[in-house]
Amino acid sequence: MSQISPHEWLKSALIMIMTMREDDAAKWEPEKLVEFAKSFSVDALGFSVAGITAFYPTEIPLHRRSPSLGDRDLVGETLKALNEAGIKAIARIDSSLVPRGMAADHPEWCARDEAGKLISVHGLYVACPNGGYYHEFAIKVVREVLGRYAFSGMWSNAAQFSPWHTRVCYCSNCQSKFRADTGHAMPKENWSDPLWRRYNELRYRWIAEWVELMDKTIAEVRPECAWMPLAQVMESWDHSQKGGWDIDYTAPFADMVILEAQRRYANLWWPGVEARYMRGIEEDKPGGIVVSYFLPWWRLYSVPEPENRVWMSQVVAHGCRPWLHVTGFFSEHFDRRGLEPMRKMYKFLAKNRDAYDGMKSQADVALVYSRFSQDNLNGGQPEPAYINHFRGAYNAMMQQRIPFDLLSDKRITPSQLGKYKVLLLPNGACLNDAAVDALRAFVEGGGRLIASSEATFRNELGELREHPLILEFLGAEDTQTVERDLKAAYGRIIDPSHFLFEGIGDTDVLPIGGDLKVLKGPGTRADALAYVPPVEGERGSGFSVPEYNFIERVSTYSLAMTAQVKQGSLVYFPWPIEQVAHHYGLADLFQVIGNAVRSTPGWSPKLRVTGPGFYDVALMAKDDRLAVTVINFSAPGSFNSGHRRLVHEVMPVSEVQVEIRLPEGRRCRSARLAVAAEEVTFEIEDGFLKARIPKLTEFETILLSLE
Known part of the structure; x- marks a missing residue:
């Protein structure tokens, strides 16, 4: 015993x-x-x-x-x-x-x-x-x-x-x-x-x-x-x-x-x-x-x-x-x-210990944080080299209200990856051999890998790999060419019906920036999003005279490469989509990343949260309890003061709708709001429990009792 x-x-x-x-x-x-x-x-x-x-x-x-x-x-x-x-x-x-x-x-x-x-x-x-x-x-x-x-x-x-x-x-x-x-x-x-x-x-x-x-x-x-x-x-x-x-x-x-x-x-x-x-x-x-x-x-x-x-x-x-x-x-x-x-x-x-104690995440999406990449891409300046890529991916999952876990680069193992259907690897360049092998098995076994920039291109100490996993999946070669610090460049949407552009709306272009990695091979030809060189008067300036502000050429180089790898799939961005989205707050780019998750074959949401504002969401469970916490990050003070300003007020949001997919074979006995300290009414439709948070200030937790 x-x-x-x-x-x-x-x-x-x-x-x-x-x-x-x-x-x-x-x-x-x-x-x-x-x-x-x-x-x-x-x-x-x-x-x-x-x-x-x-x-x-x-x-x-x-x-x-x-x-x-x-x-x-x-x-x-x-x-x-x-x-x-x-x-x-x-x-x-x-x-x-x-x-x-x-x-x-x-x-x-x-x-x-x-x-x-x-x-x-x-x-x-x-x-x-x-x-x-x-x-x-x-x-x-x-x-x-x-x-x-x-x-x-x-x-x-x-x-x-x-x-x-x-x-x-x-x-x-x-x-x-x-x-x-x-x-x-x-x-x-x-x-x-x-x-x-x-x-x-x-x-x-x-x-x-x-x-x-x-x-x-x-x-x-x-x-x-x-x-x-x-x-x-x-x-x-x-x-x-x-x-x-x-x-x-x-x-x-x-x-x-x-x-x-x-x-x-x-x-x-x-x-x-x-x-x-x-x-x-x-x-x-x-x-x-x-x-x-x-x-x-x-x-x-x-x-x-x-x-x-x-x-x-x-x-x-x-x-x-x-x-x-x-x-x-x-x-x-x-x-x-x-x-x-x-x-x-x-x-x-x-x-309210019953709402939080002993709960475990039910997320089937994981985002990798790579300490090896933090240190060994450019340890002297890790924020632009790596951390801002991670911050962008983290923000994308929050903005898209997708429950997700974090995974250390040293815990990329078959047993850990077995919990997930989707893995995000934002510029996760520096990985050990065991992690690369586990990623290969994850994708070949049916998982989706969403990666960017130099992901998998180096070993854990930052030395370049001879055969990076991303190139293996794409059947591509590295030209060793990088177009540095792009400004005023675009991605031309080739196919508006492509899964990456669901909900984007009526636009032909998306903004891109940062360093563009140039690969060659059949998988690098654009079928969704094509590279448009910078529209600028002088290279690197980011500015153009209005009378000359037009796109002269759309290349055939893909900014969103996809590949079917046995039972699984890869979505690869050869540029820092997460970093650019985070730096400028570009909701369209966050949407593209979210679409890369949602379009995964066999994936369907366990949680849907709708309402105005910027949230983090958690979906947790233990035995006969299931909890959803919505944390409200909608706060004033967004102007740039050179330092993150303190939050003196969180803007309350009314009527936040929450839809929770119930575990198979389980019924909900009751639901209550932990912060408001009141029971909440709900209805069941197509396997989802639907409830609402009448007023969300800083946070609220919906606790379900199951049977």
Whole structure:
């Protein structure tokens, strides 16, 4: 008989994390802290315990205690208060910084810049994850903390290379480790250098080695304590790339997978990216996403309630749990306006666990996020090289209201692909051989692959393949020619009845741009959308004199290549359709991508949502429950200020129609709206349950009870 994991409680837990400043011990009142946590209906509270500062009477030499701790044991006192309140405790540790006194005794534990100098932050020094601070000192701290206190979980913050936006580490530990792993001297940062790309990949592996060491230590000392290392994905690529954070490598050594989505300069849909990505990696493990009520630079200043509700609703809609990060609680100067909205949201989630807990995605469309392509196409500038392609495809699925999952490039396997009928690979250039083989089998077995630009043209480290899969499917050759940075170019619609142009309307042309890859072969001749060279007065300007603004020539080169591959099919765009659509907000191009999905043989929608606005949708199920969440991204503030503007108001939408295809053999007993807290009437027609959301503000969930 299989054993139930001692960490099963984390799958439904509402968690708060409290970060203490080093001198907060003077103001720390455990009973008040616990009362504050209780007011949020949390199941567990995490708080600062050790690392940079110890809030207990540590006996480890050089482990610096809080200056105002005195003879108190705040960790023990807080644990006692939490136990009495029935709230589980999570220890927060931070291994990122070394105090000056410790650095003087152990300079080899510290990161060093290219000139060999220590790297300072707040008067402390950055620790190197390859050094003794991580591999010796932190392990001693964990053994002491868990040997002394009955924590239910341990969470590490900022365990990474180059934390707090600091420079690359060139310490002797990193240099000797790189030489041992590769036989080469450690290179300088140069993304066109294959050796630097190998170093970059090793950073991820080295962090995973430490995560595994911590996992073994915690399991040895207190096996009932869950290990929960932190990471980030995609929108914070500048942090995760330099830091060596890749949850594909660390998740096997974690009891709960934790990502962070706190940076409000990121796209508003970042929490949805992280939740989807996490569930694509570890569907059955507990998953949490750290969110906050504050801005990244102004940590004591709150974000407007509408934005926080849109932000947090994505986490639960896609199958994860929110971790609310509170910092500065003991501060004399604090913005309390952000707390009550988060308190209301947590109480709502506690009351509606049946709408979100344990739910799994029912999507049969997946979008690949390729960290290999992020790093190895042009790791110095990954946004134009890769990330904006992904953002465009993500936006296309939202704009087209198609439920979809995210899939890591390292999880492109036959078993994972077996869940899906359609796979989107926006400029997914850098893939390993196993992923390419799995894609071939997926398409030949009946799946549809929708790809663009350099998809499948390189291996995982960015080296060109001799026989890219896309060319194999098309029966084409690469001319090694690319028309760069097209402006004012068009696609001429050759066949308006083609499946890609359903719903486009009365137009002969569509806008195109970016880099156009030139292939040759029978499959590259246009039968749907033909390339029209730029209409401009001077090459690259994008402008033309009105009197000369006309199309002189329509080429025969295809901008939308299709191929039947055994039982499956390919739709390939040799230009960055997703990137152009995202950059300019071109709904027609989003429609073309959506049509490429909807026209897949054997595919039919499981969910249809109609009504004005821009939404994200989730279709989730568990046992006798089926849930549809609609998240409203319709917000003012669309003008360009050089930064994403905060959402102060979400425009409410009335009468949103939702149609849900019921699972075969199942009937609906009842339906209710979770946010509105009311039953909803419905009708059944042609296998679809039809209901409406009378008023959609930030989000709503329709929960169906099935029999």
